[in-house]
Amino acid sequence: MTNQPVITLRNVDVFQQKHLVLSNVDLTVNKGDFLFLIGQTGSGKSSLLKVIYGDLHIGNGNGEVAGFNLKTLAEKDVPFLRRKLGIVFQDFQLLTDRTVEKNLEFVLRSTGWKDASLIAERIKDVLDKVGLRSKIRKMPHELSGGEQQRIVIARALLNNPEIILADEPTGNLDPETSEEIVQLLLQISSMGTTVIMATHNYQIIKTFPSRIIKCEGGVVHQDATIV
Numbered sequence: 009m010t011n012q013p014v015i016t017l018r019n020v021d022v023f024q025q026k027h028l029v030l031s032n033v034d035l036t037v038n039k040g041d042f043l044f045l046i047g048q049t050g051s052g053k054s055s056l057l058k059v060i061y062g063d064l065h066i067g068n069g070n071g072e073v074a075g076f077n078l079k080t081l082a083e084k085d086v087p088f089l090r091r092k093l094g095i096v097f098q099d100f101q102l103l104t105d106r107t108v109e110k111n112l113e114f115v116l117r118s119t120g121w122k123d124a125s126l127i128a129e130r131i132k133d134v135l136d137k138v139g140l141r142s143k144i145r146k147m148p149h150e151l152s153g154g155e156q157q158r159i160v161i162a163r164a165l166l167n168n169p170e171i172i173l174a175d176e177p178t179g180n181l182d183p184e185t186s187e188e189i190v191q192l193l194l195q196i197s198s199m200g201t202t203v204i205m206a207t208h209n210y211q212i213i214k215t216f217p218s219r220i221i222k223c224e225g226g227v228v229h230q231d232a233t234i235v
């Protein structure tokens with residue numbers, strides 16, 4: 009959308025242990041961009057996301073994410089990088105033993121929020137953004153799969169992230185609900201938050217034509233097309 013880069017990777021090699029997964033990655037992603045990340049199982053999508061959220065170090069090359077230099081990123085800086093990111097992963101679901109409100113409050117308190125009225129206000133704000141303010145007192149099991157995923161997105165928005173990383177956010181959802189989730193992510197990106205969504209769902213990609221990054225044969229194509 010704008011030409012203000014929030015992710016820049018230059019000649020980055022991505023290793024898992026000693027195994028070179030992706031070589032010579034060049035990637036520029038700007039503020040407010042919405043992109044699909046595709047590639048077969050094992051092609052390196054999760055590894056690329058891990059580089060972006062500071063879980064895999066870069067050896068060769070240079071990288072910057074939300075103003076953090078990946079080359080010099082120390083372990084103690086990783087939590088600060090993570091606060092600039094909203095993460096929507098399948099293995100990062102809601103806590104089942106507490107309400108929507110308490111799930112969101114838990115994240116705010118563990119990222120340093122203390123003032124109860126500011127916390128309450130922020131929770132209402134993000135629930136409004138995903139259209140689910142009325143579910144504030146519900147337990148996760150009282151929500152549909154699509155509603156739970158919206159709450160996960162609301163949780164990702166709590167700290168006003170620069171980038172949302174969504175790994176298969178529609179994986180367990182029916183086609184109509186999947187489209188609603190993508191529409192929500194598109195709306196979020198149009199407000200200036202960059203969104204990268206990893207998916208195997210080509211129908212979704214065809215329905216919402218957007219920039220595509222593809223992992224294939226050990227490299228990343230940063231402007232790919234699907235057939």
Ligand SMILES: Nc1ncnc2c1ncn2[C@@H]1O[C@H](COP(=O)(O)OP(=O)(O)OP(=O)(O)O)[C@@H](O)[C@H]1O
Nearest residue numbers: 024025027029047048049050051052053054055056
């Ligand atoms: N912790 C690890 N240790 C060693 N090798 C790993 C590790 N995690 C992933 N790999 C290897 O790195 C390669 C890329 O894996 P990655 O998980 O990034 O693929 P992916 O495209 O995300 O796959 P999927 O679509 O199944 O999630 C694979 O060959 C995988 O076996």
